[in-house]
Amino acid sequence: MMVAPRGFEPRSAGVFILCQSFSIRYQSRPCLATAPRGYSLIFILLNYLSNIYVNIYVMDMPETIIEETDPKKLLRQISKSKLDTSKLKDNDHRILGQKLDLFSFSETAPGMVFFHDKGLTIYNELISFWRDEHKKANYQEISTPQILDKKLWLISGHWEKFKENIFLTKYEDREFGIKPMNCPGGMLVYKSSPKSYKQLPMRVGELGIVHRQELSGVLAGLFRVVRFTQDDAHIYCMEEQLESEVIGIMNLIDNFYKKFGLTYHTELSTRPEKRIGSDEIWDKAEKILKNVLESRNEDYKLNPGDGAFYGPKIDFHIKDSLGRTWQCATIQLDFAMPERFELTYTGADNEDHRPVMLHTVTYGSVERFIGVLLEHTNGVLPVWLSPVQVKIISFTDKNIETSKRILKTFKDEGIRTEGDFVSSTVNDKVRNAELSKIPYIIVIGDKEEVNSTLAVRARGKKPQFGVKIDDFLEQIKTEIKERK
Ligand SMILES: [Zn+2]
Numbered sequence: 001m002m003v004a005p006r007g008f009e010p011r012s013a014g015v016f017i018l019c020q021s022f023s024i025r026y027q028s029r030p031c032l033a034t035a036p037r038g039y040s041l042i043f044i045l046l047n048y049l050s051n052i053y054v055n056i057y058v059m060d061m062p063e064t065i066i067e068e069t070d071p072k073k074l075l076r077q078i079s080k081s082k083l084d085t086s087k088l089k090d091n092d093h094r095i096l097g098q099k100l101d102l103f104s105f106s107e108t109a110p111g112m113v114f115f116h117d118k119g120l121t122i123y124n125e126l127i128s129f130w131r132d133e134h135k136k137a138n139y140q141e142i143s144t145p146q147i148l149d150k151k152l153w154l155i156s157g158h159w160e161k162f163k164e165n166i167f168l169t170k171y172e173d174r175e176f177g178i179k180p181m182n183c184p185g186g187m188l189v190y191k192s193s194p195k196s197y198k199q200l201p202m203r204v205g206e207l208g209i210v211h212r213q214e215l216s217g218v219l220a221g222l223f224r225v226v227r228f229t230q231d232d233a234h235i236y237c238m239e240e241q242l243e244s245e246v247i248g249i250m251n252l253i254d255n256f257y258k259k260f261g262l263t264y265h266t267e268l269s270t271r272p273e274k275r276i277g278s279d280e281i282w283d284k285a286e287k288i289l290k291n292v293l294e295s296r297n298e299d300y301k302l303n304p305g306d307g308a309f310y311g312p313k314i315d316f317h318i319k320d321s322l323g324r325t326w327q328c329a330t331i332q333l334d335f336a337m338p339e340r341f342e343l344t345y346t347g348a349d350n351e352d353h354r355p356v357m358l359h360t361v362t363y364g365s366v367e368r369f370i371g372v373l374l375e376h377t378n379g380v381l382p383v384w385l386s387p388v389q390v391k392i393i394s395f396t397d398k399n400i401e402t403s404k405r406i407l408k409t410f411k412d413e414g415i416r417t418e419g420d421f422v423s424s425t426v427n428d429k430v431r432n433a434e435l436s437k438i439p440y441i442i443v444i445g446d447k448e449e450v451n452s453t454l455a456v457r458a459r460g461k462k463p464q465f466g467v468k469i470d471d472f473l474e475q476i477k478t479e480i481k482e483r484k
Contacts, residue, residue: 078107091322093374094221100379100436102370102387103222111214111226113367118387121416123229125385126366127207129259129483130231137252139203139233144185146209150175155340156184157276161309165212182208182232183359187341190236195345200355201237201245207366208232222371229366235358236343242356246292246314246331249360253316253329256362259483260373262318265325266298269306269313276310277336285333286312308359310336320376328364328372333357380459383439383476384483390417390476391433395426395445403444406454406469413473415480430457440476 083105088095097103102119105112115123131141147169153159158166158181167178179185186204195202211227235245257264268289271282289312293300300314307313316329334357337343344352363369373381383389390410394403400421410417418438420429426443433441441457447465448455454472457463 091375091378092221093223093371096374096379097221100387102374105221109227111220111224113222113225113227119370121387122370122381122385123366126363126369127229127231130205130207130362133252133255134203134205134233137203137248139205141205141207142186142189143206144182144189144208145179147171147176147178148185150177152184152188153177156187156337157310157340158184161274161276165214167211167213178211179208180210180212182206182210182230183234183337184341186232186234187337187343190343191341195236195343195355197238197345197347197353200345201235201241202355203233203235205231205233222367225365225367228368231361231363231366233360233362235360236338236345236355237358238345238353239356242288242333242358243292245358246289246333247296249331249358250292250296250314253331253360253362256329257316257318260376262320262376264316264318264329266293266300267303267306267315267317268293268300269303269308269315271312272305272307272309274309275307277339281335282312285335289314289331289333308332308334310334311359318372320372321378322375326368326372328369329362330360330364332359334359379437381437382484383479386437386439387416388418388436388438389415389480390440390442391436391438392417392419393426393429393433393441393443394419394421395443395448397421397423399444399446399449402449406442406444409469410473413477415473415476434459442472 083094083098085092085095085098097119100118101116102122103116104114106114113119134141150159150168153163153166158177162180166180169176169178185208186206189204190202208230209227210230214224214226233249235249237245268286270286271279275282293314303315311332311334313330313332315327317325317327318329319325338354338357343355343357345355347353373385381387392403392407392410394400403419403421407417407419420433422429430441430443437459439459443455443457443463445455447453451466452469453465454467454469455463455465456467456472
Protein backbone atom coordinates (compact mmCIF):
# COMPACT_ATOMS: atom_id res chain seq x y z
CA MET A 1 0.00 0.00 0.00
CA MET A 2 1.31 3.38 -0.96
CA VAL A 3 1.59 6.08 1.67
CA ALA A 4 0.30 9.50 0.65
CA PRO A 5 3.01 12.02 -0.21
CA ARG A 6 4.21 14.65 2.20
CA GLY A 7 1.81 17.55 2.64
CA PHE A 8 -1.09 15.49 1.33
CA GLU A 9 -4.11 15.69 3.62
CA PRO A 10 -6.41 12.74 2.95
CA ARG A 11 -9.15 13.98 5.25
CA SER A 12 -9.63 17.24 3.40
CA ALA A 13 -11.43 15.89 0.37
CA GLY A 14 -12.71 12.82 -1.30
CA VAL A 15 -11.06 13.60 -4.57
CA PHE A 16 -7.33 13.69 -4.77
CA ILE A 17 -5.39 14.67 -7.74
CA LEU A 18 -1.99 13.23 -7.78
CA CYS A 19 0.34 14.66 -10.32
CA GLN A 20 4.02 15.11 -10.83
CA SER A 21 4.15 18.20 -8.67
CA PHE A 22 3.56 15.81 -5.75
CA SER A 23 6.42 13.77 -7.15
CA ILE A 24 4.17 10.85 -7.84
CA ARG A 25 4.87 9.22 -11.12
CA TYR A 26 2.52 7.17 -13.14
CA GLN A 27 2.75 3.58 -12.11
CA SER A 28 1.64 0.59 -14.06
CA ARG A 29 -0.48 -0.58 -11.12
CA PRO A 30 -3.13 1.61 -9.47
CA CYS A 31 -1.70 3.45 -6.47
CA LEU A 32 -3.71 3.43 -3.29
CA ALA A 33 -3.59 6.22 -0.82
CA THR A 34 -5.27 5.93 2.54
CA ALA A 35 -8.36 7.78 3.70
CA PRO A 36 -10.79 7.62 6.63
CA ARG A 37 -13.49 4.97 6.75
CA GLY A 38 -16.36 5.41 4.33
CA TYR A 39 -14.48 7.59 1.86
CA SER A 40 -14.45 6.69 -1.76
CA LEU A 41 -11.13 7.56 -3.22
CA ILE A 42 -10.98 8.82 -6.72
CA PHE A 43 -7.58 8.74 -8.20
CA ILE A 44 -6.88 10.81 -11.15
CA LEU A 45 -3.52 9.94 -12.45
CA LEU A 46 -2.19 12.35 -14.98
CA ASN A 47 0.25 10.97 -17.37
CA TYR A 48 2.17 13.88 -18.72
CA LEU A 49 3.88 11.85 -21.36
CA SER A 50 0.68 11.32 -23.30
CA ASN A 51 -0.51 14.81 -22.36
CA ILE A 52 -4.05 14.28 -21.05
CA TYR A 53 -4.30 10.63 -20.26
CA VAL A 54 -6.51 10.18 -17.26
CA ASN A 55 -7.22 7.09 -15.34
CA ILE A 56 -9.96 7.13 -12.81
CA TYR A 57 -10.16 4.51 -10.18
CA VAL A 58 -12.99 4.45 -7.71
CA MET A 59 -12.34 2.41 -4.65
CA ASP A 60 -14.12 1.80 -1.39
CA MET A 61 -11.53 1.93 1.33
CA PRO A 62 -11.63 0.16 4.68
CA GLU A 63 -10.64 1.99 7.86
CA THR A 64 -7.34 3.60 7.20
CA ILE A 65 -4.74 5.46 9.15
CA ILE A 66 -1.48 6.69 7.77
CA GLU A 67 0.75 4.44 9.80
CA GLU A 68 4.09 5.69 10.96
CA THR A 69 6.67 3.29 9.66
CA ASP A 70 9.86 5.13 10.47
CA PRO A 71 11.53 2.77 12.96
CA LYS A 72 13.99 5.40 14.15
CA LYS A 73 11.20 7.84 14.97
CA LEU A 74 9.17 5.10 16.68
CA LEU A 75 12.18 4.01 18.70
CA ARG A 76 12.65 7.59 19.94
CA GLN A 77 8.97 7.62 20.97
CA ILE A 78 9.15 4.42 23.01
CA SER A 79 12.47 5.35 24.59
CA LYS A 80 10.98 8.56 25.97
CA SER A 81 9.93 7.40 29.43
CA LYS A 82 12.89 7.66 31.78
CA LEU A 83 12.67 7.29 35.53
CA ASP A 84 12.72 10.71 37.18
CA THR A 85 14.62 10.03 40.37
CA SER A 86 14.62 13.62 41.62
CA LYS A 87 11.53 13.21 43.82
CA LEU A 88 12.23 9.64 44.98
CA LYS A 89 13.87 8.57 48.20
CA ASP A 90 17.15 6.66 47.97
CA ASN A 91 15.54 3.44 49.19
CA ASP A 92 12.75 3.64 46.60
CA HIS A 93 12.60 0.26 44.91
CA ARG A 94 12.64 1.91 41.49
CA ILE A 95 16.01 3.48 42.25
CA LEU A 96 17.33 0.27 43.81
CA GLY A 97 16.05 -1.71 40.83
CA GLN A 98 18.02 0.54 38.49
CA LYS A 99 21.18 0.76 40.61
CA LEU A 100 21.34 -2.97 41.27
CA ASP A 101 20.33 -3.84 37.69
CA LEU A 102 17.27 -5.82 38.78
CA PHE A 103 14.46 -4.72 36.46
CA SER A 104 13.14 -1.98 34.21
CA PHE A 105 9.93 -0.77 32.63
CA SER A 106 9.06 0.32 29.13
CA GLU A 107 6.33 2.49 27.70
CA THR A 108 5.53 -0.39 25.31
CA ALA A 109 4.20 -2.51 28.19
CA PRO A 110 2.64 -0.22 30.82
CA GLY A 111 2.63 -1.72 34.30
CA MET A 112 4.55 -4.81 33.21
CA VAL A 113 8.01 -5.46 34.56
CA PHE A 114 11.06 -6.44 32.53
CA PHE A 115 13.11 -8.57 34.90
CA HIS A 116 16.85 -8.52 34.33
CA ASP A 117 19.00 -11.49 35.28
CA LYS A 118 19.59 -10.31 38.85
CA GLY A 119 15.96 -9.37 39.48
CA LEU A 120 14.81 -12.68 38.08
CA THR A 121 17.16 -14.45 40.47
CA ILE A 122 15.31 -12.86 43.41
CA TYR A 123 11.97 -13.76 41.80
CA ASN A 124 13.02 -17.38 41.27
CA GLU A 125 14.32 -17.73 44.82
CA LEU A 126 11.05 -16.40 46.26
CA ILE A 127 9.16 -18.88 44.12
CA SER A 128 11.32 -21.80 45.13
CA PHE A 129 10.76 -20.87 48.81
CA TRP A 130 7.01 -20.78 48.10
CA ARG A 131 7.17 -24.20 46.44
CA ASP A 132 9.13 -25.77 49.29
CA GLU A 133 6.80 -24.45 51.98
CA HIS A 134 3.66 -25.45 50.11
CA LYS A 135 4.99 -28.91 49.34
CA LYS A 136 5.70 -29.39 53.07
CA ALA A 137 2.09 -28.42 53.78
CA ASN A 138 0.83 -31.00 51.25
CA TYR A 139 -0.17 -28.72 48.41
CA GLN A 140 -0.28 -29.93 44.81
CA GLU A 141 0.86 -27.50 42.12
CA ILE A 142 -0.93 -26.90 38.83
CA SER A 143 -0.66 -24.52 35.88
CA THR A 144 -3.69 -23.37 33.88
CA PRO A 145 -3.99 -21.49 30.54
CA GLN A 146 -3.53 -17.75 30.18
CA ILE A 147 -6.41 -17.12 27.78
CA LEU A 148 -9.82 -18.63 28.53
CA ASP A 149 -13.22 -18.51 26.83
CA LYS A 150 -15.60 -15.75 27.93
CA LYS A 151 -18.06 -18.50 28.96
CA LEU A 152 -15.81 -19.41 31.85
CA TRP A 153 -15.81 -15.81 33.16
CA LEU A 154 -19.59 -15.72 32.85
CA ILE A 155 -19.86 -18.89 34.92
CA SER A 156 -17.43 -17.63 37.56
CA GLY A 157 -19.18 -14.28 37.85
CA HIS A 158 -16.03 -12.33 37.00
CA TRP A 159 -17.69 -11.08 33.80
CA GLU A 160 -20.42 -9.44 35.79
CA LYS A 161 -18.30 -7.97 38.58
CA PHE A 162 -14.87 -7.56 37.05
CA LYS A 163 -15.35 -7.15 33.29
CA GLU A 164 -13.77 -3.71 32.99
CA ASN A 165 -10.50 -5.14 34.36
CA ILE A 166 -10.25 -8.06 31.93
CA PHE A 167 -8.13 -7.83 28.77
CA LEU A 168 -10.14 -9.30 25.91
CA THR A 169 -9.07 -10.99 22.75
CA LYS A 170 -10.66 -12.94 19.91
CA TYR A 171 -9.69 -16.29 18.49
CA GLU A 172 -11.56 -18.24 15.82
CA ASP A 173 -14.57 -15.92 16.25
CA ARG A 174 -14.80 -16.68 19.95
CA GLU A 175 -14.34 -14.11 22.68
CA PHE A 176 -11.62 -14.84 25.23
CA GLY A 177 -10.49 -13.17 28.42
CA ILE A 178 -6.85 -13.02 29.51
CA LYS A 179 -7.08 -14.36 33.03
CA PRO A 180 -7.27 -11.75 35.79
CA MET A 181 -7.45 -14.58 38.36
CA ASN A 182 -6.51 -18.24 38.47
CA CYS A 183 -9.55 -19.63 40.29
CA PRO A 184 -11.86 -20.55 37.36
CA GLY A 185 -9.10 -22.47 35.59
CA GLY A 186 -8.33 -24.27 38.85
CA MET A 187 -11.93 -25.26 39.18
CA LEU A 188 -11.86 -26.96 35.80
CA VAL A 189 -8.91 -29.03 37.03
CA TYR A 190 -10.97 -30.10 40.06
CA LYS A 191 -13.84 -31.05 37.75
CA SER A 192 -11.62 -33.10 35.43
CA SER A 193 -12.12 -36.23 37.53
CA PRO A 194 -14.58 -37.46 40.19
CA LYS A 195 -13.58 -36.69 43.76
CA SER A 196 -14.14 -38.64 46.95
CA TYR A 197 -14.36 -37.32 50.53
CA LYS A 198 -11.15 -39.27 51.14
CA GLN A 199 -9.28 -36.79 48.91
CA LEU A 200 -10.41 -33.79 50.96
CA PRO A 201 -9.06 -31.41 52.02
CA MET A 202 -7.50 -30.95 48.60
CA ARG A 203 -4.91 -28.19 48.56
CA VAL A 204 -3.89 -26.91 45.13
CA GLY A 205 -1.46 -24.08 44.39
CA GLU A 206 -0.76 -22.16 41.19
CA LEU A 207 1.84 -19.51 40.50
CA GLY A 208 -0.26 -17.94 37.78
CA ILE A 209 0.57 -14.90 35.69
CA VAL A 210 -2.48 -12.65 35.68
CA HIS A 211 -3.28 -9.44 33.79
CA ARG A 212 -5.64 -6.78 35.08
CA GLN A 213 -6.54 -3.53 33.44
CA GLU A 214 -5.69 -0.83 35.95
CA LEU A 215 -4.81 2.81 35.46
CA SER A 216 -1.47 2.32 33.83
CA GLY A 217 1.39 3.80 35.78
CA VAL A 218 4.56 2.94 33.95
CA LEU A 219 6.62 4.77 36.50
CA ALA A 220 4.92 3.50 39.66
CA GLY A 221 7.28 0.55 39.56
CA LEU A 222 6.34 -2.78 41.11
CA PHE A 223 3.64 -1.31 43.33
CA ARG A 224 1.16 -0.76 40.52
CA VAL A 225 1.36 -3.47 37.94
CA VAL A 226 -0.95 -4.71 35.23
CA ARG A 227 0.79 -8.08 34.85
CA PHE A 228 1.86 -10.01 37.91
CA THR A 229 2.44 -13.43 39.37
CA GLN A 230 -0.23 -14.38 41.84
CA ASP A 231 0.90 -17.11 44.23
CA ASP A 232 -2.54 -18.55 44.40
CA ALA A 233 -3.79 -21.56 46.29
CA HIS A 234 -7.21 -23.12 46.56
CA ILE A 235 -8.40 -25.53 49.18
CA TYR A 236 -11.45 -27.68 48.53
CA CYS A 237 -12.82 -29.19 51.71
CA MET A 238 -15.85 -30.23 53.73
CA GLU A 239 -17.51 -27.64 55.92
CA GLU A 240 -16.32 -29.31 59.11
CA GLN A 241 -12.70 -29.09 57.85
CA LEU A 242 -12.86 -25.35 57.26
CA GLU A 243 -11.64 -24.11 60.61
CA SER A 244 -8.60 -26.35 60.72
CA GLU A 245 -7.75 -25.43 57.11
CA VAL A 246 -7.92 -21.71 57.88
CA ILE A 247 -5.64 -22.28 60.88
CA GLY A 248 -3.22 -24.22 58.65
CA ILE A 249 -3.04 -21.35 56.16
CA MET A 250 -2.52 -18.83 58.97
CA ASN A 251 0.45 -20.85 60.24
CA LEU A 252 1.91 -21.03 56.74
CA ILE A 253 1.59 -17.27 56.25
CA ASP A 254 3.05 -16.60 59.70
CA ASN A 255 6.07 -18.72 58.80
CA PHE A 256 6.56 -16.82 55.54
CA TYR A 257 6.61 -13.38 57.04
CA LYS A 258 8.91 -14.39 59.87
CA LYS A 259 11.44 -15.48 57.24
CA PHE A 260 11.58 -11.89 55.96
CA GLY A 261 11.49 -10.25 59.38
CA LEU A 262 8.10 -8.71 58.65
CA THR A 263 5.44 -8.22 61.30
CA TYR A 264 1.76 -8.02 60.41
CA HIS A 265 -1.76 -7.48 61.67
CA THR A 266 -4.97 -9.11 60.43
CA GLU A 267 -8.23 -7.63 59.22
CA LEU A 268 -11.58 -9.36 58.74
CA SER A 269 -13.63 -8.09 55.80
CA THR A 270 -17.30 -8.91 55.64
CA ARG A 271 -20.02 -8.96 52.92
CA PRO A 272 -19.85 -6.17 50.31
CA GLU A 273 -22.85 -4.66 48.55
CA LYS A 274 -21.99 -6.28 45.19
CA ARG A 275 -21.94 -10.00 45.97
CA ILE A 276 -23.04 -13.46 44.97
CA GLY A 277 -24.48 -16.07 47.36
CA SER A 278 -27.32 -15.98 49.91
CA ASP A 279 -27.26 -14.13 53.24
CA GLU A 280 -27.49 -17.41 55.08
CA ILE A 281 -24.27 -18.59 53.44
CA TRP A 282 -22.54 -15.29 54.25
CA ASP A 283 -23.58 -15.57 57.92
CA LYS A 284 -22.01 -18.99 58.12
CA ALA A 285 -18.79 -17.98 56.35
CA GLU A 286 -18.20 -14.86 58.44
CA LYS A 287 -18.75 -16.77 61.65
CA ILE A 288 -16.09 -19.36 60.82
CA LEU A 289 -13.40 -16.76 60.11
CA LYS A 290 -14.31 -14.84 63.25
CA ASN A 291 -14.03 -18.00 65.34
CA VAL A 292 -10.55 -18.77 64.02
CA LEU A 293 -9.28 -15.24 64.66
CA GLU A 294 -10.69 -15.24 68.16
CA SER A 295 -9.36 -18.70 69.00
CA ARG A 296 -5.87 -17.47 68.03
CA ASN A 297 -6.26 -14.30 70.06
CA GLU A 298 -5.57 -12.21 66.95
CA ASP A 299 -6.02 -8.52 67.55
CA TYR A 300 -7.87 -8.09 64.26
CA LYS A 301 -9.57 -5.10 62.72
CA LEU A 302 -13.10 -5.44 61.32
CA ASN A 303 -13.82 -4.02 57.85
CA PRO A 304 -17.55 -4.25 57.27
CA GLY A 305 -18.46 -4.41 53.55
CA ASP A 306 -14.89 -4.97 52.33
CA GLY A 307 -15.10 -8.69 51.51
CA ALA A 308 -14.67 -10.21 48.04
CA PHE A 309 -17.84 -10.60 46.01
CA TYR A 310 -17.81 -14.36 46.60
CA GLY A 311 -17.01 -14.51 50.31
CA PRO A 312 -15.57 -12.88 53.45
CA LYS A 313 -11.80 -12.73 53.94
CA ILE A 314 -8.95 -12.31 56.35
CA ASP A 315 -6.24 -9.96 55.07
CA PHE A 316 -2.71 -9.78 56.37
CA HIS A 317 -1.14 -6.34 56.46
CA ILE A 318 2.62 -6.43 56.80
CA LYS A 319 4.60 -3.60 58.33
CA ASP A 320 7.91 -2.63 56.75
CA SER A 321 10.99 -1.02 58.30
CA LEU A 322 9.61 2.43 57.43
CA GLY A 323 6.41 1.77 59.38
CA ARG A 324 4.24 1.50 56.25
CA THR A 325 1.67 -1.28 55.94
CA TRP A 326 1.04 -3.42 52.87
CA GLN A 327 -1.80 -5.82 52.28
CA CYS A 328 -0.22 -8.99 50.90
CA ALA A 329 -1.59 -12.33 52.10
CA THR A 330 -5.24 -13.12 52.20
CA ILE A 331 -7.58 -16.00 53.05
CA GLN A 332 -10.97 -15.89 51.34
CA LEU A 333 -13.79 -18.19 52.12
CA ASP A 334 -16.00 -19.09 49.19
CA PHE A 335 -19.33 -20.86 49.26
CA ALA A 336 -20.42 -19.49 45.90
CA MET A 337 -17.84 -20.60 43.34
CA PRO A 338 -18.23 -24.38 43.94
CA GLU A 339 -21.97 -23.84 43.47
CA ARG A 340 -21.52 -22.02 40.17
CA PHE A 341 -19.12 -24.64 38.84
CA GLU A 342 -21.19 -27.49 40.31
CA LEU A 343 -18.19 -29.02 42.07
CA THR A 344 -18.96 -32.24 43.88
CA TYR A 345 -17.38 -35.03 45.88
CA THR A 346 -18.77 -38.39 46.86
CA GLY A 347 -19.33 -38.57 50.62
CA ALA A 348 -19.04 -41.55 52.97
CA ASP A 349 -22.79 -41.97 52.39
CA ASN A 350 -22.11 -42.49 48.66
CA GLU A 351 -24.08 -39.35 47.86
CA ASP A 352 -22.86 -36.27 45.99
CA HIS A 353 -21.93 -33.26 48.14
CA ARG A 354 -20.71 -29.75 47.44
CA PRO A 355 -17.17 -28.90 48.68
CA VAL A 356 -16.40 -25.54 50.27
CA MET A 357 -13.54 -23.52 48.91
CA LEU A 358 -10.80 -21.32 50.33
CA HIS A 359 -8.72 -18.96 48.20
CA THR A 360 -5.39 -17.87 49.61
CA VAL A 361 -2.25 -16.01 48.58
CA THR A 362 0.89 -15.48 50.63
CA TYR A 363 3.00 -12.99 48.67
CA GLY A 364 -0.11 -11.72 46.91
CA SER A 365 1.77 -10.43 43.89
CA VAL A 366 5.34 -11.73 43.77
CA GLU A 367 6.39 -8.58 41.89
CA ARG A 368 4.89 -6.22 44.45
CA PHE A 369 6.39 -8.26 47.28
CA ILE A 370 9.85 -7.78 45.72
CA GLY A 371 9.21 -4.03 45.75
CA VAL A 372 8.18 -4.09 49.41
CA LEU A 373 11.14 -6.29 50.33
CA LEU A 374 13.65 -4.05 48.55
CA GLU A 375 12.42 -0.97 50.38
CA HIS A 376 12.12 -2.82 53.70
CA THR A 377 15.76 -4.00 53.47
CA ASN A 378 17.07 -1.04 51.48
CA GLY A 379 18.35 -3.62 49.00
CA VAL A 380 20.38 -5.48 51.63
CA LEU A 381 18.91 -8.90 50.94
CA PRO A 382 19.73 -12.04 52.92
CA VAL A 383 22.34 -14.37 51.40
CA TRP A 384 19.80 -16.81 49.94
CA LEU A 385 18.00 -14.03 48.06
CA SER A 386 21.04 -12.03 46.95
CA PRO A 387 21.54 -12.11 43.16
CA VAL A 388 25.32 -12.14 43.77
CA GLN A 389 26.31 -13.90 46.98
CA VAL A 390 30.10 -13.58 46.77
CA LYS A 391 32.42 -11.15 45.03
CA ILE A 392 36.01 -12.26 44.52
CA ILE A 393 38.56 -9.50 44.17
CA SER A 394 42.18 -9.90 43.06
CA PHE A 395 44.64 -7.84 45.11
CA THR A 396 47.02 -7.32 42.19
CA ASP A 397 47.19 -8.61 38.62
CA LYS A 398 49.53 -11.35 39.88
CA ASN A 399 46.61 -12.85 41.87
CA ILE A 400 44.16 -13.05 38.99
CA GLU A 401 44.87 -16.65 38.08
CA THR A 402 44.27 -17.98 41.61
CA SER A 403 41.21 -15.72 41.98
CA LYS A 404 39.72 -17.19 38.81
CA ARG A 405 40.33 -20.71 40.07
CA ILE A 406 38.54 -19.95 43.34
CA LEU A 407 35.70 -18.29 41.41
CA LYS A 408 35.21 -21.48 39.42
CA THR A 409 35.22 -23.63 42.59
CA PHE A 410 32.52 -21.41 44.12
CA LYS A 411 30.39 -21.46 40.97
CA ASP A 412 30.71 -25.25 40.74
CA GLU A 413 29.41 -25.44 44.32
CA GLY A 414 26.30 -23.50 43.23
CA ILE A 415 27.22 -20.20 44.88
CA ARG A 416 26.31 -17.13 42.84
CA THR A 417 29.77 -15.60 42.50
CA GLU A 418 31.25 -12.76 40.47
CA GLY A 419 34.87 -11.71 40.05
CA ASP A 420 36.39 -8.25 39.85
CA PHE A 421 39.83 -8.56 38.29
CA VAL A 422 40.26 -5.09 36.79
CA SER A 423 43.46 -3.20 37.48
CA SER A 424 42.08 -0.61 39.91
CA THR A 425 42.82 -0.39 43.62
CA VAL A 426 41.46 -2.97 46.08
CA ASN A 427 39.69 -0.18 47.95
CA ASP A 428 37.82 0.86 44.80
CA LYS A 429 36.82 -2.71 44.08
CA VAL A 430 35.63 -3.33 47.64
CA ARG A 431 33.64 -0.10 47.56
CA ASN A 432 31.93 -1.11 44.31
CA ALA A 433 31.01 -4.51 45.74
CA GLU A 434 29.64 -2.81 48.88
CA LEU A 435 27.49 -0.49 46.78
CA SER A 436 26.08 -3.58 45.07
CA LYS A 437 25.12 -4.82 48.58
CA ILE A 438 26.87 -8.17 48.07
CA PRO A 439 26.90 -10.25 51.30
CA TYR A 440 30.48 -11.54 51.04
CA ILE A 441 33.55 -9.88 49.55
CA ILE A 442 36.65 -12.05 49.26
CA VAL A 443 40.07 -10.60 48.53
CA ILE A 444 42.87 -12.79 47.17
CA GLY A 445 46.40 -11.45 47.69
CA ASP A 446 49.87 -13.08 47.83
CA LYS A 447 49.37 -14.24 51.43
CA GLU A 448 46.09 -15.97 50.54
CA GLU A 449 47.71 -17.57 47.49
CA VAL A 450 50.59 -19.01 49.52
CA ASN A 451 48.40 -20.27 52.39
CA SER A 452 45.38 -21.32 50.26
CA THR A 453 43.11 -19.17 52.43
CA LEU A 454 40.65 -16.32 51.95
CA ALA A 455 40.32 -12.80 53.30
CA VAL A 456 36.55 -12.58 53.88
CA ARG A 457 34.58 -9.42 54.47
CA ALA A 458 31.00 -10.17 55.51
CA ARG A 459 28.56 -7.32 54.85
CA GLY A 460 28.75 -4.76 57.65
CA LYS A 461 31.51 -6.64 59.51
CA LYS A 462 35.28 -6.37 59.84
CA PRO A 463 37.41 -8.49 57.47
CA GLN A 464 38.50 -11.95 58.60
CA PHE A 465 41.87 -13.24 57.42
CA GLY A 466 43.17 -16.78 56.99
CA VAL A 467 39.74 -18.36 56.40
CA LYS A 468 40.01 -21.85 54.92
CA ILE A 469 38.22 -22.24 51.59
CA ASP A 470 36.35 -25.39 52.68
CA ASP A 471 35.24 -23.78 55.95
CA PHE A 472 33.85 -20.76 54.13
CA LEU A 473 32.09 -22.93 51.56
CA GLU A 474 30.45 -25.01 54.25
CA GLN A 475 29.31 -21.92 56.12
CA ILE A 476 27.78 -20.16 53.13
CA LYS A 477 26.15 -23.33 51.82
CA THR A 478 24.44 -23.85 55.18
CA GLU A 479 23.26 -20.24 55.17
CA ILE A 480 21.79 -20.65 51.68
CA LYS A 481 20.17 -23.99 52.49
CA GLU A 482 18.58 -22.63 55.65
CA ARG A 483 17.60 -19.48 53.75
CA LYS A 484 19.39 -17.03 55.98
ZN1 LIG B 1 -8.91 -18.02 43.84
